[in-house]
Amino acid sequence: MAKGKPWLEPHPHGLYVKPADLWIDPSRPVERAAVTHGHADHARSGHGAVFATPETLAIMALRYGVDVEASHNQAFGYGDGFERGGVRFSFHPAGHVLGSAQILMEYAGERIVITGDYKRRPDPTCAPFEVVPCDIFITEATFGLPVFRHPPTSQEIAKLIGAVRAEPDRCVLVGAYALGKAQRVMAEIRAAGWDAPIYIHGAIEKMCTLYTAHGVDLGELRLVSETDKEDMAGQIIVAPPSALNDRWSRRLPDPVTAMASGWMRVRQRARQRMVELPLVISDHADWDELTSTISAVNPRETWITHGSEDGLLRWCELHQRNARALHLVGRDLEEEA
Amino acid sequence: MKAFAALIDRLIYTRSRNSKLALIADYLKHTSDPDRGWVIAALTESFDFPAVKSAMVRTLLATRVDEELFRLSRHFVGDTAETAALLWPEPNKLLPFRGRVGVGVAGQLEADGPTTSREGEGGLTVSQAVEALSSATRATAPAILASLLDRLDADGRYALLKLALGGMRVGVSARLAKQAFAQAFDVPVDDVEELWHAIPPPYAPLFAWGEGQAERPDLADVAFFRPFMLAHPLEDATVDLADYAAEWKWDGIRVQIVHGGGQTRIYSRGGEEISAAFPELVAAFDQDAVIDGELLVRGDAQGGEAASFNALQQRLGRKTVSKKMLAEYPAFVRVYDLLAVDGNDLRPLPWTERRRRLETFVPRLADSHFDLSQVIEAADFDDLAERRAGARDAAIEGVMLKRRDAPYVAGRRAGLWYKWKRDPLTADCVMMYAQRGNGRRASFYSDYTFGCWSDDGELLPVGKAYSGFTDEELKWLDKFVRDNTVGRFGPVREVEKSLVLEVAFDSIHASKRHKSGLAMRLPRNARNPRDKTAEEADRIATLQAMVT
Numbered sequence: 001m002a003k004g005k006p007w008l009e010p011h012p013h014g015l016y017v018k019p020a021d022l023w024i025d026p027s028r029p030v031e032r033a034a035v036t037h038g039h040a041d042h043a044r045s046g047h048g049a050v051f052a053t054p055e056t057l058a059i060m061a062l063r064y065g066v067d068v069e070a071s072h073n074q075a076f077g078y079g080d081g082f083e084r085g086g087v088r089f090s091f092h093p094a095g096h097v098l099g100s101a102q103i104l105m106e107y108a109g110e111r112i113v114i115t116g117d118y119k120r121r122p123d124p125t126c127a128p129f130e131v132v133p134c135d136i137f138i139t140e141a142t143f144g145l146p147v148f149r150h151p152p153t154s155q156e157i158a159k160l161i162g163a164v165r166a167e168p169d170r171c172v173l174v175g176a177y178a179l180g181k182a183q184r185v186m187a188e189i190r191a192a193g194w195d196a197p198i199y200i201h202g203a204i205e206k207m208c209t210l211y212t213a214h215g216v217d218l219g220e221l222r223l224v225s226e227t228d229k230e231d232m233a234g235q236i237i238v239a240p241p242s243a244l245n246d247r248w249s250r251r252l253p254d255p256v257t258a259m260a261s262g263w264m265r266v267r268q269r270a271r272q273r274m275v276e277l278p279l280v281i282s283d284h285a286d287w288d289e290l291t292s293t294i295s296a297v298n299p300r301e302t303w304i305t306h307g308s309e310d311g312l313l314r315w316c317e318l319h320q321r322n323a324r325a326l327h328l329v330g331r332d333l334e335e336e337a
Numbered sequence: 338m339k340a341f342a343a344l345i346d347r348l349i350y351t352r353s354r355n356s357k358l359a360l361i362a363d364y365l366k367h368t369s370d371p372d373r374g375w376v377i378a379a380l381t382e383s384f385d386f387p388a389v390k391s392a393m394v395r396t397l398l399a400t401r402v403d404e405e406l407f408r409l410s411r412h413f414v415g416d417t418a419e420t421a422a423l424l425w426p427e428p429n430k431l432l433p434f435r436g437r438v439g440v441g442v443a444g445q446l447e448a449d450g451p452t453t454s455r456e457g458e459g460g461l462t463v464s465q466a467v468e469a470l471s472s473a474t475r476a477t478a479p480a481i482l483a484s485l486l487d488r489l490d491a492d493g494r495y496a497l498l499k500l501a502l503g504g505m506r507v508g509v510s511a512r513l514a515k516q517a518f519a520q521a522f523d524v525p526v527d528d529v530e531e532l533w534h535a536i537p538p539p540y541a542p543l544f545a546w547g548e549g550q551a552e553r554p555d556l557a558d559v560a561f562f563r564p565f566m567l568a569h570p571l572e573d574a575t576v577d578l579a580d581y582a583a584e585w586k587w588d589g590i591r592v593q594i595v596h597g598g599g600q601t602r603i604y605s606r607g608g609e610e611i612s613a614a615f616p617e618l619v620a621a622f623d624q625d626a627v628i629d630g631e632l633l634v635r636g637d638a639q640g641g642e643a644a645s646f647n648a649l650q651q652r653l654g655r656k657t658v659s660k661k662m663l664a665e666y667p668a669f670v671r672v673y674d675l676l677a678v679d680g681n682d683l684r685p686l687p688w689t690e691r692r693r694r695l696e697t698f699v700p701r702l703a704d705s706h707f708d709l710s711q712v713i714e715a716a717d718f719d720d721l722a723e724r725r726a727g728a729r730d731a732a733i734e735g736v737m738l739k740r741r742d743a744p745y746v747a748g749r750r751a752g753l754w755y756k757w758k759r760d761p762l763t764a765d766c767v768m769m770y771a772q773r774g775n776g777r778r779a780s781f782y783s784d785y786t787f788g789c790w791s792d793d794g795e796l797l798p799v800g801k802a803y804s805g806f807t808d809e810e811l812k813w814l815d816k817f818v819r820d821n822t823v824g825r826f827g828p829v830r831e832v833e834k835s836l837v838l839e840v841a842f843d844s845i846h847a848s849k850r851h852k853s854g855l856a857m858r859l860p861r862n863a864r865n866p867r868d869k870t871a872e873e874a875d876r877i878a879t880l881q882a883m884v885t
Contacts, residue, residue: 146402147410147423149491245779257779265423266414267349267495274779276350308413314405 007087007107008136010303010326015114015138017105020085022051024103024114027328034089036116037100038063038179049073051082053091055099055214059179062210078127094118095129096283097180098211104132113297114138114305119282120289121153124187125180125216129293137299138326141307142284143262144315150262150286156279157188160236163256163277168234171199172277173255175241178204180283182238183211185260186218188281189236197222199232201239201248229253245274262286291315338461338489340368341376342496348380348507352775357509361517365544372463374539377518379500381511386470388478389501391417397479401426418502422495425486461488463500464539470501512607522547527564527747530608535561558598562608563627563676563684564747565591568737568754575718576755581738582688583713583721586756587631587671588646588734588844590653594618594670595627603632614655615668621706626698629674629745630710633732634666643671643732646858647846647885672699673710673737676745684745691745725759734843735759761841762883763863764789764875767796768836771818772829774803781811782818782830787838789853790876796834797853797877800842805862837869838862845883853877855884 009016014026022032029046036042036052038059043052045064049072050057057075060066066073076082078101081090086108091101096117105112111134118129118140143150164172176182182204189198197220200208208221224237233253243249244257259275262282270278285293290312294302302323304312309325316323344364351357361380365373378384394417398407402424414420466485473481482501486494499505515533519526524547535556536543545551591606601619603612612619615632622628634652636644644666651666652658675695676684683691692712699709713736715721725736735758743753766787774783784803788796806814817836824831841863848856855877 145410145413146406147414147420149423245773247780249780267346267419268415271349274352274773274775276352278350308409311406311409314403314409318403 007110008105008112010328012328014328015326017085017087019107020087020089022084022087022089025116034103035060036094036103036114037096039097039117042116051076051089053077053099053101056101057099058210058214059099059207062206063179078130092130092132093127095120095123095126098126098183098214098216100126102130102132104134110135112136112138113299115140117142117284118293119285120293121150123184123283124191125184125211131293131296133297135300136303137294137297137301138303138305139290139294139312140284141290141304141309141312143282143286144290144304144308144310144312146287146311148262148265148286149288150265150280150282153188153281154192156260156281157185157192160185160258160277160279161189161192161194163258164234164236167256170254170256171232171235171237171252172258173237173239173244173249173252174279175244175257175259175261175275176238177261177283178240179207181260181281182240183208183216183218184283185279185281186221186238187216190217190219194236195219196235199224199227199235199237201237201243203240203243204238224248224251241273287311294321295319338463338466338493338496340364341372341463341500342489342492344376345380345496345499345505345507346492348509352508354513357513358517358520361509361514362521365518365521370541370544371539374541374544375463375467377514377540378538380505380507380509381514384467384470384500384503386473386501388473388475389470389482391502393475393478394418394421394482394498394502397421397483398424400479400483418498418504419495422491422498425491425494427490461485461493466497466500510607511609515608518543518547522549528553530564530747531556531561533562533608534602534604534610535559560595560597560600560602562595562602562604562610563593564608565593565606565629566674566745566747566754567749568756569749569751571738571755571757574755576738578715578717578721580741581755582692582741583715584673584710584737584739585713585728585730585733586735586737586758587633587643587710588732589631589633589643589649589671591629592632592670593627593629593676594622596622596625597627611653614652614658616658617663618668618670618706621703623703624698624701625679626675627677628670628672628707629676630670630672630707632668632670634668636732643669643730646732646844647856669706669708671708671710672702674745687742687744688739689741725757728759733759758843761843761863762845763839763841764799764880765837765869765873766799766840767834767871767874768817768832768838769796769798769834770829770831771814778811781815783811783815785814785838787840788834789874789880791853792876792878796871798851799853799855799877799880800840800857800860802838802840802860802862805841810862835871837871837874844885845880847884853880855880 007018009018013028015024022034023030024034025036025042026033027044031048033047034051035056038056043060050066051074054075057068057073061068076091078091078093088106090104092104094100094102094116096119100116102113102115113132113134120129174185176185186198199222202223202225208218212218229251237252249255256276258277258279259273260279260281262284264270264278264280302316302321304325305328313323313325347360348357398421407424410424411420469481469485485497489497515529516526519529532543532554536554542554546553593604595602601622602610603615603618605611633643634649636648648666652668675691675698678698715724738755740753766789768785769788770786771782772784773779774781786798786801788798791797818830818832821833822830823833840860842857842860844858846856847854
C-alpha cells in the first residue's frame with residue numbers, strides 16, 4: 001500500500017487525483033473531470049474532458065450542452081474504466097439516479113472508492129448499489145443522523161395514491177426533484193398499479209424523455225400546460241419543488257401539496273414548506289443504510305464528503321473506525337434529497 | 338394509539354379549519370370510549386403528568402442512544418418529543434439491513450419489506466397509556482415510559498410523547514373541538530359548550546348523549562359554561578333607542594363567571610376556563626350566580642379606571658400569577674348581564690328585566706373587583722352618535738346596542754344585539770416585506786409588513802396585515818411584490834419601498850418588541866394602494882400621538 005504520500009487530495013471544490021491530474025465531481029471548471037452523476041452539485045459545465053457513465057454524459061448533454069460525441073469526453077459502462085497516470089479508474093452502480101456511479105480508483109496497491117450520492121433500497125429507474133471493497137471509502141452523509149430512517153417506499157406510494165382517491169375533486173401535486181426523484185416517483189406509482197396518465201410540469205419533460213429513451217417505462221405522461229383544469233381532478237401531477245407554491249400551481253384543481261424528500265421525515269421541516277402530504281422518499285441513503293454500508297465495505301478509513309458529517313463521524317468513533325470529514329463546498333442538499 | 342397518531346399527523350399538515358373539523362369529527366365517530374375522550378382532552382387542554390417532563394425524557398433517551406448523537410439530532414429537529422420518537426430504538430424489529438450485509442459484493446439490500454406493525458391486536462390503547470402515565474411517580478416514570486415506547490412505532494411514539502409532555506401544537510382550540518363534536522353527532526354546539534366543562538375527561542356521558550344512548554346529563558350543582566350571546570356589527574344601520582338600550586363597549590376580554598356546586602369558574606369567550614390566571618376574581622366572587630361582563634385591568638393613569646388592552650395583555654395566558662402581577666395589573670370585571678342567580682335561570686327573561694335584577698345584584702359583590710356597566714342615557718340616536726364620537730377613554734371600544742325585549746340567547750342572532758365600534762384609526766404606511774399566505778392564498782404574496790418614517794428618515798416596521806384585501810387587489814399586490822422584489826430571506830421577500838397602503842387599526846400601543854416602539858391592534862388594509870409616494874407616508878411621531 002502506498003502509505004505516506006497521499007495521491008488523492010481533498011480540496012474544498014472537489015477531490016484531486018494527483019498522478020492522473022484529474023478531478024472528481026469538481027464544483028468549478030477543470031481540465032479533466034470524472035463525474036459520479038448528473039445532479040448539478042456534482043456535474044458542472046465547462047470542463048475540458050468528462051469521464052462518466054453513458055447515462056450521466058447524456059444527462060450532462062441535456063442540461064449543459066456537453067458534447068457526447070466529442071472525443072475528449074468518454075463514456076464507460078458499469079464495471080468498465082480507464083487508466084491514467086498509473087491510476088485505474090472504474091465505474092460501479094451507486095443506486096442514486098439513472099447512470100449514477102461510484103468511482104473506484106486503484107493505485108500502487110491501494111483502493112479508494114468515492115460513492116458520490118447513493119442509496120441502498122430498490123429503485124426501478126437505476127441499477128442497484130454494489131458493495132465495492134476498498135481501503136478508503138469516501139461516502140456522502142446527507143442523512144447522517146439517526147433520526148433519518150426512511151420508511152418502505154411502497155408505504156409512501158400507497159399514502160400518495162390513497163390521498164388521490166380520497167378526494168376525487170382535487171388533484172395531488174407532488175414536488176419532486178427534476179432529475180431522478182420525479183422519474184422514480186412515477187415509476188413507483190406505475191409499479192403500484194396506477195395506470196392513468198401522469199401530468200407533468202414542462203420543466204421535467206425532457207428528463208422524462210431521456211429516462212424513457214434509456215428503457216425506464218414511465219407510462220403515459222401529459223403536460224399540465226396542455227390540459228384543461230377540470231381534467232386533472234383526481235389525478236397525480238408531478239412538478240419540481242420550486243413550482244409547488246408558484247403561480248403555476250393556480251392552473252390545477254385545488255391541489256393537495258405533496259413533497260417527496262427524505263427531509264419530510266421531520267414534521268416541522270414539512271410544515272415549513274407548506275406541505276400537506278409529506279412523502280418520505282429519498283434517493284439518498286438513510287442512517288441505517290449509511291452505517292450498514294460502511295460496515296459491509298469495511299474500509300481502513302472512511303472519509304465523509306457532505307451532509308451531517310458530525311453524526312456519521314460520531315458513529316465511526318463509537319465503532320472504532322478511522323474517519324474524517326472533508327468539508328467540500330457547493331453541495332446543495334436541500335432540493336434533491 | 339394508531340388512530341390517534343394518524344389523527345395528529347393529519348392535523349399537523351392540515352391548515353383549513355373545515356378540514357380539521359372533518360378530521361376530528363370523523364375520529365370521534367369511529368373511535369370508542371374512553372380513548373376518544375382522552376384524545377380530545379389531549380388536543381384541547383393538554384394533560385399534565387407531573388412525573389413526565391422533557392428533562393426526564395432526555396435522561397431516558399441517554400440510556401438507549403448515544404448522548405452526542407441525541408444532541409446533534411435534537412439540534413437538527415428542534416423538538417424533544419419528535420427527536421426522541423425518531424431515535425427510540427425498535428427493540429422487537431431488526432434494523433432492515435442487519436444480518437444481510439456482507440452477503441455478497443453485488444447483492445442489493447432489501448429494504449422494502451412488508452410494513453411491520455406492532456400494534457395489531459393487543460396493541461397499546463390511548464387509555465392504557467393515560468392510565469400508565471397518571472400512575473407514574475418520579476421514580477417509576479422512566480421505566481413506565483420506556484415500556485410504552487417499546488410498544489409503538491415512530492408515529493405512535495411521537496403521539497405518546499406529545500400526549501405525555503403536552504404542547505400538541507396542531508392548531509385545535511377548545512372551540513374547534515366542541516364544534517367537531519357537534520358536527521360528529523349532529524347536536525347543537527351550544528349544548529356541547531354547556532355540557533363540556535361540567536363533565537371531566539374522558540367525557541363518557543357526553544358521548545353517550547351525543548350518540549343518543551343517554552339523556553342529556555344533569556347539570557345541577559356544577560359550575561358549567563353558558564354559551565355567550567353575541568352581537569352583529571351595526572354597519573350603516575340606525576336603531577330606535579326606544580327599542581334598544583345603549584352601553585359602552587369595553588376593550589377588555591369578555592368573561593363569564595359562574596358559581597355553582599361550591600366552585601367558582603371563569604370562562605373566556607371561547608369557553609376556555611381561565612380561572613387560574615385570575616385567582617383574585619375567583620376568590621372575590623362569592624354569590625350563587627352567573628354573570629357576563631368585561632374583564633379589565635385598572636390603570637393608574639386613569640385614576641383607578643380601566644386601562645388599555647395593552648395592560649390587560651400582561652395578565653392573559655398565565656397558569657399562575659405572581660404577587661407582583663396581581664399588584665401591578667389588578668383585574669376587575671365590569672358586569673353587564675346576569676344569567677342566573679340563586680338557582681334561577683334568568684336567560685329567558687327580557688333584557689329590561691335582567692337589567693333590573695342586575696342592578697340590585699351587583700351591590701352584593703365586592704366593589705373592589707366588580708362594578709356595573711352603565712347604560713348610556715342618550716336622547717336619541719344622533720345624540721348617541723355624538724357621544725360615541727367624543728369618547729376617548731382608552732378602554733372604550735365603541736357602543737353596544739341591546740334589544741330591550743330580547744332574552745339572552747346563545748350565538749349571534751339577527752336584530753338582537755349590535756356592536757358599533759369606534760371608527761378605526763388609520764395611517765399611510767409603506768410596504769416593506771411580503772410573505773406568502775396559507776391555504777387558498779398559498780401562491781400569493783398576501784401578508785405584508787409595512788413601516789413608517791422615523792425622525793432620522795429611516796423606514797421602521799410598525800405592523801403586519803393579512804386581511805382587508807379583495808381578490809382583485811390581492812392579485813395586483815402579488816404582482817407588485819414579484820415585480821419589485823429587491824431581496825429574499827427564506828420565504829420573505831423584501832420589496833422596493835415605493836407602495837403606500839392605508840392601514841386601519843383599532844388602537845396602537847407602546848411595544849418594546851419592535852424597533853419602532855409601536856404595536857398596532859388588529860391592523861388591516863383600509864383601502865386600495867394609495868396614490869401617494871413613499872415620502873408622503875406617515876411618520877412614527879404621528880403614530881406615537883395616537884398611542885393609548
